[in-house]
Amino acid sequence: MNKEAAFQAWAGSFGIPAYAATAVPDDATEPYLTYTLATGMWGDGEQACDLSIWYRTTSEAKPNAKAREIGEALGIGGTCLPCDEGLVWVKRGQPFSQPVDSGDNAVKRRYINLSVEFLTTY
Template sequence: MTKDKALHAWFSQFLPSYPTSNVPDDAVFPWLTYELITGSWESGEIPLTVNLWYYTESEAMPNAKAQEISDAIGMGGCMVAYDGGAMWIKRGSPWCQNIADESDKNIKRRYLNITVEYLSQN
């Protein structure tokens, strides 16, 4: 599996997931968007932004999903294999921020900071 497909598969275990630049017009809440940035061994930690999108009056569901992703990453991060290597996914800092949507008060967004280290030559 390529790096981009491995990253997509990892995020998709939580919610329907889309690269930030490729959210379909007919996407249905909730969903997750992520920046697709890849690298290799010498790239070091690469920061990625992940957004959780919900349509709800409650803060409970988006907060619970952010916690679920945090738990999946764990204290030391998690490893995800891909063809020729692996990526080390870690929580960034700050981990989670609540973002209000000016167009609709029921759109709840969580802005997550994640770092990824690509452990491969290419």
């Protein structure tokens, strides 16, 4: 599995569909997660990436709980995702999670900053 697929698999492991931010299907319904992934390789340092959690709800409880779940999965030191080229090290960015106005009062969005380091040969 290449590094992009490893990240996609990790993003999709939280019980809701995960899509690249540029590839959300027209028929997607909330809840779902979108992500942007800037890639690199060994020596490039940390890359700023993000996730957005989307819920159709009037309550803050579900999006807050999902952001907390992702934070707990990362823990203090992050998580390493094995891939064909090496490892993808996903860590908490700063600020970690923040609400964002979705433009629709019935849709709640959480924007999550990640710091991703590619310990890969390519």
